[in-house]
Amino acid sequence: MQFIVVLRILGVLLMVFSLTFLPPWLVGWMMGDADLVPFETSFFIAFVLGGLLWLPLRTYRRELKLRDGLLIVVSFWVTLGLVGALPIFLQPTLNLSFTQSVFESVSGITTTGSTVLVGLDNLPRSLLFYRQQLQWLGGLGIIVLVVAFMPLLGVGGMQLYKTEISGPMKDNRLSGRISETAKALWIVYAGLTFLCAILYKLEGMSWFDAVGHAFSTISTGGFSTHDDSLGFFHSFSMELTAEIFMVLGATPMALHYLAMRHGSIRAYGKSSEFKFFLMLLGMLFLFIALAILLARPDSEWLWGMRWGLFTLVSMMTTTGFTLTDHTPWPAFLPVLVLATALIGGCAGSTAGGLKTVRMLLLTRQGVNELRKLVHPHAEFVVKLSGRAISPTVISAVWAFFAAYVFVFVVVFFAMMVTGLDAVSAMGAAIATLTSVGPGLGSVTGNFASASSATLWVGTVSMILGRLEIFTVLVLFLPMFWQR
């Protein structure tokens, strides 16, 4: 293990990350925030801390191994979660505990969007902008991680994607490959954000809200600058825009890249995963629409369709925007819609959950296992986008699924042990592990009343979910630390 290199890289990360405290500072300064000291102090602390790590080690260079990569990834997210909590913790008006601040920060950087804050509408602009930006950075980070890095590691069957976006990358060294891919993804991601912000602005948001919500839409983060989330605007066109860009955010970024490069949407049509994702969305919407029509054949059905579509897209893409709604839908509907977050969006996107490609693979392989009962000696091969999938990948995906279920059950019970009732614990487990954000019961809207223990369980769950579980679990293997 190259601990010294890991530390040097963390130092650089901290110094770069400290620069992200400046845009919120600028926004606050322009919009007249009373107190910008929290961001100044945070910048100073993070930059100096980073410098202190980097300076003595700056000449120490080694090519990294994959195993170092795993350690770096987990350290990145933990460090950013902790240091990102500084500007929140230091807000004099909020008086948040250390635990709450870290929860909020990790919720941002993991694009979860659960919050301990209430009264968002009256918070300092700098802080609101900072939360939105945190999600946007978290989204960018996860894409780079999942597209450039995870395929090399083979985490949860992600070696599937090894060749997907391999066009522009001749460089096989880890660092080279990551920086090339990151550049391509950055352009796509920034372009989509820009488009989304312009549309929100045209539909009537202020520039502040437009940019902020574009940040949390594309990143499928779900933070808002209003307690009422996107429901604050009461605008059907904004909801449609959000729906489209949430879906785009939950689509493999590689597909956007290919479409842009070839000036054609053929890439989307050739992706089994993307088509399966749209099909699932469509089927689930039909089911929900039917349930709404049967339950509310009165004048509320039209609102029901609008609410159903938005909430389904928001949850299944693991964004977590909500519309204010007090209609007494059948009790299973909100639970079902939230549970679609467990399926989640496509791999290689900002979305969380199990990921559509894994669902697709498991479904096909599951049917094959049934077929084997009928024809025990036949060979059945699973194909995705016309390519046969190797047993190694399938095995990794099965294991990932089992690990996901296992961690879900553990988080669920841990949440209950910290004092939540069964329904809230289920909601909290879904909210944090899938990166969707909102839960059920006492954590439906926010985690403001949650105990410290609940918040820590949630924090760990968010990081586990965001880093595809295995990346974190592997660090607990004694073998990982042996030469």
Next chain:
Amino acid sequence: MQFIVVLRILGVLLMVFSLTFLPPWLVGWMMGDADLVPFETSFFIAFVLGGLLWLPLRTYRRELKLRDGLLIVVSFWVTLGLVGALPIFLQPTLNLSFTQSVFESVSGITTTGSTVLVGLDNLPRSLLFYRQQLQWLGGLGIIVLVVAFMPLLGVGGMQLYKTEISGPMKDNRLSGRISETAKALWIVYAGLTFLCAILYKLEGMSWFDAVGHAFSTISTGGFSTHDDSLGFFHSFSMELTAEIFMVLGATPMALHYLAMRHGSIRAYGKSSEFKFFLMLLGMLFLFIALAILLARPDSEWLWGMRWGLFTLVSMMTTTGFTLTDHTPWPAFLPVLVLATALIGGCAGSTAGGLKTVRMLLLTRQGVNELRKLVHPHAEFVVKLSGRAISPTVISAVWAFFAAYVFVFVVVFFAMMVTGLDAVSAMGAAIATLTSVGPGLGSVTGNFASASSATLWVGTVSMILGRLEIFTVLVLFLPMFWQR
């Protein structure tokens, strides 16, 4: 498909099954039941129905294929569930609906033990004996199915057990193999029941209760002749006896057979699955004991230990006996204990749930997948009882796990759609799919207040769970019906 042979066999089954209506009749006659007509009518209907199927087809014989076997298995359980409902439906004093009667009958034959009845203590003796006997027969049936038949079919990785009890069986034809194995298992099963009944009697039960509870202990069925279940007796020694025989019921019957044949308990010690089962029980008990000690450091901790051990063993073996208890334990404790039913007992026993051997295999393979992240090019092999497990089996077990989770989620939501709240729906899904019996919320004690829709979902879930899901799902594959 040999439909005619299937019908002929069903005819024989019905005639044989109609004979099982006679012992309850006899018990009722001896104990002075007012009305024995329901059993007489049921016997007549079932016997004539069976005869009508069998008589015209009795000369039609063909050797069966495995695929016919799958159809026969599902037909068996469905037919017995329906016909077994007759003596319940016909009870004039109960006034149960057709749906309730079928639910009760299927709950018996699948050894689930959920009930729609209240006021058990005052029911006719004939009916009470019939319910207990139904579970005992269901237990015997499932053992024969799982030990003799499933390994040949390879359902959910059960080909693992192909060689386990292959000693006495030279006959490779399906019918021959099944009858040989059934004979061996019958002796073990009847012997254990006899022992258990004697012990219950010595500890103070009436012969009626002793035999009845022995029937539902060994079969891990959980029906009782009292509303208060085993808690009715307030006897610590009976609880210990129940705990021992529930564990024996949840142990692979093949191990008992080997122990009996060799006059040595070495077979138990050599079984990875059995050892893992005991280890899980032990670890879960330690956790529960700790939670009880921390939550109730007052005088109730001793009762807590007694309650915790009994309830854990009862749930994890998927028996479902309960003790009357009103102590305010932490809310997570009853949910956790019930959820251990999802793990379940050992394969090749009467217990339900996922089965310990699958948990063990998934755990080991899961750790191997983690190890592969550290050493991508190394080969890791999973061994059970010293034998390497083939990738085919592992793949089948992964698929089984995923199917189990999938069906659980579908049953959970279906239960909510029928009107249960989330907690009750979770309880009902666990109760029926794992064959444990008791649930949570509104279905904690019984399903008396459940709607017809809820009961039908439960009925389907019980059959799916009992027949290892795949056996039923495969019938929905178009390929199954093609030549």
